[in-house]
Amino acid sequence: MGKLRGNTLFGAVTALTALGFMQIGYDNGLMGNLINGKPWNDTFDNPDATLVGTIVSILEVGAFFGSIFTAFVGEKLGRRKSILLGVVIMAIGSILQATSYSRAQIIVARVIAGIGLGINNSTVPVFQAEFSPKASRGLYVCMQLSTLNFGIMLIYWIDYAFSYHDESFAWRVPTALQLVFLIVMLGLALLVDETPRWLVAHDRSDEAWEVLQRVNYNRHTEEETRAQFDDIVNVVRVQNSIKTGSWATILKSDNISSRRRFFIACGIQFMQQAGGINAIVYYSGTLFQKSIGFSQHFSGLMAGFLNTWFFVASFIPWLLIDRLGRKPLLLSMIFVMAAVFTVQAALIYQVQNNTPIQHSCGIAAASMLFVYLGAFTVGFQATVWVYPSEILPLRMRQMGSSVSTATNWIINYVVVQITPPGIQNIGWRFYIIFAVLNFVFLPVIYLFFPETKGLALEDVDRLFAKDDGVMHMLHEGKEESKEIEHTKD
Numbered sequence: 001m002g003k004l005r006g007n008t009l010f011g012a013v014t015a016l017t018a019l020g021f022m023q024i025g026y027d028n029g030l031m032g033n034l035i036n037g038k039p040w041n042d043t044f045d046n047p048d049a050t051l052v053g054t055i056v057s058i059l060e061v062g063a064f065f066g067s068i069f070t071a072f073v074g075e076k077l078g079r080r081k082s083i084l085l086g087v088v089i090m091a092i093g094s095i096l097q098a099t100s101y102s103r104a105q106i107i108v109a110r111v112i113a114g115i116g117l118g119i120n121n122s123t124v125p126v127f128q129a130e131f132s133p134k135a136s137r138g139l140y141v142c143m144q145l146s147t148l149n150f151g152i153m154l155i156y157w158i159d160y161a162f163s164y165h166d167e168s169f170a171w172r173v174p175t176a177l178q179l180v181f182l183i184v185m186l187g188l189a190l191l192v193d194e195t196p197r198w199l200v201a202h203d204r205s206d207e208a209w210e211v212l213q214r215v216n217y218n219r220h221t222e223e224e225t226r227a228q229f230d231d232i233v234n235v236v237r238v239q240n241s242i243k244t245g246s247w248a249t250i251l252k253s254d255n256i257s258s259r260r261r262f263f264i265a266c267g268i269q270f271m272q273q274a275g276g277i278n279a280i281v282y283y284s285g286t287l288f289q290k291s292i293g294f295s296q297h298f299s300g301l302m303a304g305f306l307n308t309w310f311f312v313a314s315f316i317p318w319l320l321i322d323r324l325g326r327k328p329l330l331l332s333m334i335f336v337m338a339a340v341f342t343v344q345a346a347l348i349y350q351v352q353n354n355t356p357i358q359h360s361c362g363i364a365a366a367s368m369l370f371v372y373l374g375a376f377t378v379g380f381q382a383t384v385w386v387y388p389s390e391i392l393p394l395r396m397r398q399m400g401s402s403v404s405t406a407t408n409w410i411i412n413y414v415v416v417q418i419t420p421p422g423i424q425n426i427g428w429r430f431y432i433i434f435a436v437l438n439f440v441f442l443p444v445i446y447l448f449f450p451e452t453k454g455l456a457l458e459d460v461d462r463l464f465a466k467d468d469g470v471m472h473m474l475h476e477g478k479e480e481s482k483e484i485e486h487t488k489d
Contacts, residue, residue, distance in 0.1 A: 003193070003214060004191060004192065004193075004214070005214035005215070005217040006214070006215075006216075006217035006218045006219060007218070007219070009192065009193070009214055009215055009217075010131060010215060010219075012188055012191055012192050013127065013128065013131045013192050014128070014140060014143070014144075015188055016083065016124070016127075016185060016188040016189055016192060017124040017125075017127055017128040017144050018143065018144050018147040019147070019181055019184060019185045019188070020083065020120045020121070020123075020124035020144075020185065021124065021144040021145060021147050021148040021151070021385075022147040022148060022150060022151035022181060023090065023117060023120065023151065023178065023181060023182070023185075024117065024120075024121055024148050024151065025147070025148035025149055025150065025151025025152040025153075025154075025155075026151035026152070026154065026155050026178050026181070027059060027113065027114075027117055027151075027178070028151075028152055028278065029151065029152035029153075029154075029155040029156050029159075029307060030155050030159075030174065030175065030178075031055070031056045032155075032156060032159065032303060033156060033159035033160060033163060033300045033303060034159055034171045034174070034175075035052050035055075035056065036289065036296055036299070036300070037159075037163055037170060037171065037296075038166055039165065039166055039167060039168050039169075039170040039171050040170075040171045042166075042168070043100070043101065043168050043171070044102075044103050044106065045103070047103065049420040049421050049424050050420070050421055051103070052420055053416065053417045053418070053419065053420045053421065054107070054417065055103070055106060055107060055110065056416055057412075057413045057416035057417040058107050058110045058111055058114070058413075059110045059111070059113060059114040059117070060114060060409045060410065060412045060413030060416060061111060061114060061409075061410075061413055062093075062110065062111035062112060062113060062114020062115045062116075062117070062118065063114040063115070063117045063118035063121060063405075063409040063412075064114075064118060064406050064409040064410045064413065065111075065114075065115055065118065066086070066089075066114060066115035066116060066117060066118020066119040066121075066122070067118040067119070067121065067122045067402045067403070067405040067406035067408075067409055068118075068402065068403070068406050069115070069118070069119065070082055070118065070119050070122040070123060070398070070402040070405075071122070071398075071399050071402035071403050071406065074119075074122060074123060074398045074399070074402055075398040075399055078194050078198055078202075079123050079126060079127040079130070079194060079195050079198055079398070080127070080189060080192060080193070080194045080195075082119055082120075082122075082123040082398075083119075083120055083123050083124060083127065083185070083189050084186070084189045084190070085116075085119055086116045086117070086118075086119030086120035086123065087116065087120065087182050087185045087186050087189060088116070088186070089112060089113075089115050089116030089119065090113055090116030090117055090120070090178075090182055091116075091179060091182045091183075091186075092112055092113075092116070093109055093110065093111075093112035093113025093114070093115070093116055094113055094175065094176060094178050094179050094182065095176070095179070096108070096109030096112060096113075097109040097110060097113060097175045098172045098173075098175040098176035099172075114409075118405065118406070118409060121405050121408075121409075122398070122401055122402040122405040122406075123398070123401075123402075124144070125141065125144075125385045125386065125388070125389045125401065126195075126389050126397055126398055126401050127195060128140055128141060128144060128389075129141070129386065129389035129390065130195035130196070130197045130198065130389075130397075131195055131215065139318055139321065139322050141321075141382075141385055141386035142314070142317045142318045142321055142382050142386075143318065144385070145314055145317075145377070145381050145382060145385065146311065146314040146315060146318075148314075148381075149307070149310045149311040149313075149314040149377065149381075150311050152307045152310060152311070153304075153307040153308050153310065153311040155174060156300075156303055156304045156307045156308075157304050157308075158174045158177065159171075159174055159300070160300045160301060160303075160304045162174060163296075163297065163300050164297075193211045193214070193215075194207075194211070195211075196208040196209075196211045196212040196215070196229070196232065197232055197236075198398075199211065200229075200232050200233055200236050201236050205233065208229070208232070209229055212225055212228065212229050213225055216228075231456070235461055238256075238461070239256070239393055239461070255465060256393055256461050256464050256465055257464040257465075258393055258396060260464070261391045261392055261393065261400070261464060262392065262396070262400050262403070262404075264387075264388075264391050264448065264449060265387070265388035265391050265392055265400050265401065265403075265404040266403060266404045266407045267444070267448075267449075268383070268384050268387050268388065268404070268449070269384060269388065269404045269405065269407045269408035269411075270407050270408070270411055271334075271380070271384075271441045271444075271445075272380050272381070272384040272408060273408055273411035273412045273415055274411050274415070274434075274437050275334070275337055275376070275380060275434060275437060275438050275441065276337075276341065276415065276433075276434030276437070276438075277376050277380070277381075278412050278415050278416055279415050279416070279419040279422075279434070280306075280369060280372065280373065288302045288303060288366065293351060293358075293362055294362075294366075302366060306369055306370060306373060307373075309370050309373060309374065310373045310374075310377060313373065313374040313377045313378065314377045314381070314382075316374075316377070316378050317329065317377070317378050317379075317381075317382035320378070320382075321382050321383065321386075321453075322453060322454070324453075325451045325452075325453035326383045326386075326387055326449075326451060326452060326453060327445065327446075327449060327450075327451050329378060329379045329382055329383060330379050330380065330383055330445050330449070331379075331442060331445060331446060332379065333375040333376065333378050333379020333380060334375075334379055334380065334438050334441055334442055334445070335438075335439075335442060336371070336372075336375035336379075337372055337375050337376060337379070337380070337434075337438045338435050338438030338439045338442075339435075340368050340371050340372040340375065341372070341431045341432070341434045341435035341438065342431075342432075342435040343364075343368055344365055344368045344369075344372075344431045344435075345428050345429065345431040345432045345435065346428075347361045347362075347364050347365040347368065348361075348365055348427065348428035348431060349427075349428040351365060351428075352427045352428055384408075387449075387452065388400065388401050388404045388405075389401055390452045390455070390460055391452065391460060393461060450463060450464075
């Protein structure tokens with residue numbers, strides 16, 4: 001069988017990365033309704049709120065270590081082999097979770113699944129970015145995020161469908177179902193190629209040229225493909241000349257601002273999680289039940305509707321991210337998120353103190369969760385996975401992306417760990433924490449985060465270049481590659 005080429009190759013890459021994002025959503029939403037159900041609690045002997053937080057959030061600990069592992073070895077392995085490794089580890093973790101009979105086993109199983117998830121989560125955004133055309137790179141990542149939200153929506157409805165059963169299969173089957181998607185990912189990872197940019201960076205230019213020709217088959221002329229290839233080679237040469245790509249250079253203020261770019265990549269990931277998203281995604285059923293006062297089954301139903309809206313809203317940034325840019329979406333939607341948490345705190349106060357308007361405030365509080373998820377997916381979610389891969393230099397892109405993803409997962413862990421006891425112990429005040437954090441993020445993004453809309457990955461190096469000599473080197477051969485802007489993506 002011949003190798004894939006043209007739209008078939010690019011479609012396989014996009015499908016692989018879409019399923020990688022879908023696994024993030026599936027795992028993020030998996031425990032949302034299960035932890036409130038009798039079968040799960042019977043199996044694990046009714047764990048208290050703190051232990052529930054540990055069992056749910058331990059996945060993030062595994063993902064953190066998976067991301068750190070990828071930071072050390074991912075660049076040597078390559079994007080494709082890293083994804084293959086992550087899929088295999090995730091499959092092992094899924095099997096162990098679905099067959100758990102003790103608290104210890106499910107904790108270990110979720111750590112293993114998290115390691116695989118962290119490896120993939122660190123790699124698939126880079127894999128997609130390095131294959132995507134610059135004019136629509138944001139769109140393709142938005143498409144992947146729609147599949148992430150589809151994964152959350154899918155598992156919430158699967159959990160709800162099984163919530164009427166009292167046997168342990170009611171939580172084991174939803175846990176095991178993700179193996180179907182992992183098998184498809186494994187097949188696609190065996191079919192696609194390594195990215196041309198990684199191949200050039202590892203002195204495999206002949207292979208890179210052959211892959212780039214197949215990627216651009218019937219999409220660009222050979223002349224345009226050659227100009228693109230020459231630009232990649234030139235940027236790698238410049239980065240090699242100033243010795244980017246090692247751990248020592250991550251925190252070094254060099255001529256292409258590697259340190260600043262690394263902090264920006266980690267900062268955007270920190271903000272996404274510290275903004276409170278997974279306090280809602282992981283525990284939406286719990287929030288409806290314990291904060292707002294709905295019954296268990298109605299809370300599960302509302303959680304399903306909430307995550308269906310999360311999926312539907314994810315199509316909105318498809319139309320906006322490559323037109324308006326990253327910063328306008330971030331700033332406007334983070335302001336909405338901060339306002340929502342402020343209003344939410346006041347509404348939950350009325351509910352928890354049984355005031356005369358508690359019923360109407362409960363309905364309004366439920367509505368606020370829908371507004372928050374809509375704002376998050378249009379602003380933060382649409383940008384946070386494309387931005388680090390765009391910002392980071394090629395030779396440190398896998399390393400920096402892995403560390404920034406590890407930042408995401410460790411803050412995710414903290415948020416998921418503290419949410420159940422937070423809701424239980426301080427009630428409505430818990431929402432004020434996230435309101436304050438979101439307001440703080442606004443001036444930081446406005447002042448320090450550059451716009452990357454419409455730039456080729458090699459152009460971002462030019463954006464950050466601080467030295468005239470480096471700027472001149474980066475612009476060598478650029479005039480030829482400008483022709484690509486006029487081709488079809």
